[in-house]
Amino acid sequence: TDSYHCWLQYRKIENADKYTNIASTISVALQSVVIDSAVNELKIALKSMLDIVPTVQQSVEDESSIILGTYESVNLNNYGISPKLFDDLNEEGYLVKTTDDNRQVLLIGKTDKGALYAAFHFLRILQQEESLIGLEIRETPKNQLRMMNQWDNMNGSIERGYSGNSIFFNDNDFTKDLARIKDYARLLSSVGINAISINNVNVWEVETKLLTKEFLPKVKEVATILRSYGITTYLSINYASPIELGNLPTADPLDKEVEKWWARKAEEIYSYIPDFGGFVVKADSEGRPGPFTYGRGHVEGANVLARALQPFNGKVVWRCFVYNCLQDWRDRKTDRARAAYDNFKPLDGQFLDNVILQVKNGPVDFQVREPISPLIGAMKETNQVVEFQIAQEYTGQQKDVCYLVPQWKEILNFDTYADGEGSTVKSIVDGSHYNYSHSGIAAVSNIGNDINWTGNTLAQANLYGFGRLTWNPDLSTEEITDEWIQLTFGHDPKVVEVLEFILLQSWRTYENYTAPLGVGWMVNPNHHYGPNVDGYEYSKWGTYHFADCKGIGVDRTMKTGTGYVGQYFGPNAERYNSLEDCPDELLLFFHHVPYTHKLHSGETVIQHIYNTHFQGVEEVETFIKKWNELEGKVENWVFENVKERFQLQLENAMEWRDRINTYFYRKSGIADEKNRTIY
Ligand code: BDP
Numbered sequence: 001t002d003s004y005h006c007w008l009q010y011r012k013i014e015n016a017d018k019y020t021n022i023a024s025t026i027s028v029a030l031q032s033v034v035i036d037s038a039v040n041e042l043k044i045a046l047k048s049m050l051d052i053v054p055t056v057q058q059s060v061e062d063e064s065s066i067i068l069g070t071y072e073s074v075n076l077n078n079y080g081i082s083p084k085l086f087d088d089l090n091e092e093g094y095l096v097k098t099t100d101d102n103r104q105v106l107l108i109g110k111t112d113k114g115a116l117y118a119a120f121h122f123l124r125i126l127q128q129e130e131s132l133i134g135l136e137i138r139e140t141p142k143n144q145l146r147m148m149n150q151w152d153n154m155n156g157s158i159e160r161g162y163s164g165n166s167i168f169f170n171d172n173d174f175t176k177d178l179a180r181i182k183d184y185a186r187l188l189s190s191v192g193i194n195a196i197s198i199n200n201v202n203v204w205e206v207e208t209k210l211l212t213k214e215f216l217p218k219v220k221e222v223a224t225i226l227r228s229y230g231i232t233t234y235l236s237i238n239y240a241s242p243i244e245l246g247n248l249p250t251a252d253p254l255d256k257e258v259e260k261w262w263a264r265k266a267e268e269i270y271s272y273i274p275d276f277g278g279f280v281v282k283a284d285s286e287g288r289p290g291p292f293t294y295g296r297g298h299v300e301g302a303n304v305l306a307r308a309l310q311p312f313n314g315k316v317v318w319r320c321f322v323y324n325c326l327q328d329w330r331d332r333k334t335d336r337a338r339a340a341y342d343n344f345k346p347l348d349g350q351f352l353d354n355v356i357l358q359v360k361n362g363p364v365d366f367q368v369r370e371p372i373s374p375l376i377g378a379m380k381e382t383n384q385v386v387e388f389q390i391a392q393e394y395t396g397q398q399k400d401v402c403y404l405v406p407q408w409k410e411i412l413n414f415d416t417y418a419d420g421e422g423s424t425v426k427s428i429v430d431g432s433h434y435n436y437s438h439s440g441i442a443a444v445s446n447i448g449n450d451i452n453w454t455g456n457t458l459a460q461a462n463l464y465g466f467g468r469l470t471w472n473p474d475l476s477t478e479e480i481t482d483e484w485i486q487l488t489f490g491h492d493p494k495v496v497e498v499l500e501f502i503l504l505q506s507w508r509t510y511e512n513y514t515a516p517l518g519v520g521w522m523v524n525p526n527h528h529y530g531p532n533v534d535g536y537e538y539s540k541w542g543t544y545h546f547a548d549c550k551g552i553g554v555d556r557t558m559k560t561g562t563g564y565v566g567q568y569f570g571p572n573a574e575r576y577n578s579l580e581d582c583p584d585e586l587l588l589f590f591h592h593v594p595y596t597h598k599l600h601s602g603e604t605v606i607q608h609i610y611n612t613h614f615q616g617v618e619e620v621e622t623f624i625k626k627w628n629e630l631e632g633k634v635e636n637w638v639f640e641n642v643k644e645r646f647q648l649q650l651e652n653a654m655e656w657r658d659r660i661n662t663y664f665y666r667k668s669g670i671a672d673e674k675n676r677t678i679y
Helices: 002-008 035-048 113-125 178-190 205-211 216-227 254-274 298-312 336-347 405-413 425-429 458-473 477-491 495-511 570-577 583-591 605-628 635-669
Strands: 026-030 055-059 064-069 094-098 105-109 136-139 145-150 195-197 232-237 280-281 315-319 353-360 384-389 441-444
Touching: 002 094, 002 178, 002 458, 002 477, 026 035, 026 495, 035 064, 035 145, 035 178, 064 232, 094 113, 105 113, 105 178, 113 136, 113 477, 136 195, 145 384, 145 458, 178 280, 178 458, 195 254, 195 477, 205 232, 216 232, 216 254, 232 605, 254 298, 280 495, 298 336, 336 353, 384 405, 405 425, 405 458, 405 477, 405 495, 441 458, 441 583, 458 477, 458 495, 458 570, 477 570, 495 605, 570 583, 583 605, 605 635
Parallel strands: 026 055, 026 064, 064 105, 145 195, 145 441, 195 232, 232 280, 280 315, 315 353, 353 384, 384 441
Antiparallel strands: 094 105, 094 136
């Protein structure tokens, strides 16, 4: 199926005349593995889109049509370009420019990585059938770290994987299918991803051994492939490695032997992979080991690793997903939402410079609707990365369509007021606001070895959109969506219209039929798909809705609640604390209200619940109707794949509607104003 190639299908271009001259020759101004990848990609794409096999020459001659190189290797003066154009581009930046006579196109990077990105950009232009006349594009990525976190286990399974097994591992070893890893690297690189951690943040016994000579040669092999696409390899590590691998009696970060062990380990890793990125660490979280065991904190915990990696320029990506997962549900005062901030905010300024804190976008856990984590922006002197989840753990698990780019845009544009007006999440994580030395955006991957990578083919759009946003958070949702549709499905106006409609509505729709007004959860414990009204209500995990016969919602206000709102800054704290001003969609995250409470929309909470749940199902029915109109207009395999998934989504939505509506009808005793059937 074509959908294996996702947005790199390089579909045949019908009116190709305007491109054929320019694509006949590729002149390469320097040699490197990354440049080889660019040449390779150009060759694949030009053959496939234009049926041209370009001549590749290892020098730049006047007649050449595509000129590929760096600003230092190409004599820019020959083309009337000043190298100064590159002054304000960082090492991954590039220029795509046609010459004045429009007979040549320059794909010039600041470094070879930039040249590769330029090639991908150029190919996007061709596939979107845009004009090359007078083209001049200068780009530089806004975020430094643009990272993918695989949650892959070496037995081949994937934590929260919804599209088959791992493409990296099976049978407690690396897979032999390196070609697939290369294809993944192409996909990631084409949207600007430049870093990846290849194993699950929960590091079990086998994965702990990734740091040993048994597996390091294989990590090296994978890193070599990824490197040729400008992608740096990281590993998730087990904090107890000094015990499990080093036979030390302790992993106490302040123990001299432990410190030495990490230093030697780092040296060993870098002897295999000189540009190894560093460690991703989930410590003292959900049962994983960490410095707490030894009476130490996150600072000591992270810094010992940072010191070991520092001589090699390596980084420690330390996750802030730390909370008490064994809390007592009877203790209403323990608010899980407070945990990341309470744990980390007091530590600002104490981490070494090659430590980056990775903060989930919301305070709880990737719900369809959550406020933005108040920790983001709250640490002026500590590098931060925001973490998204492309894998749709809580948003339909790649059975249901849920296009998350609109959610990520909202998060990135959110003003934290942490340092006065204009302290937006995007300006925090791109490093500009506090001048962080390292920062960026990371996300949990949604791919597996399913033939189309993502289970539901439409979930490819989330992977695409994530990458594009990490490169430039200012791209609009519509721009990204249209790019993805055209690259993947072509230009048929009907196809474009239907896909735009479905994708742009899908997040709202998912929210409509699941847990209402920001209260979250109400999912089946463990696997997290489908409704379970009280599934987590009386458990230790700290994710409650507090529904009773009088009302629903979590009081997180200052006076009567958990005080969580106090972690926000200025107007945000006020807005969320106020029952009148709190935005409807987050009302139940911050307030406990009677079912008759009136929303800004004019509806009562209970009527809103009924309305949105009926509406959610109707919207899925509309998606299905519209999708069915595309039969014959999209590849049959894809048509059937999405159609099947929509059937599952419809069943899911109906189940949510019926359980949620019934639950709240029974709790509240208030009938639906519109007298619809509530089971
Ligand atoms: C939760 C997942 C769990 C992950 C955890 C994490 O349910 O499987 O291990 O996040 O981020 O969302 O570490």
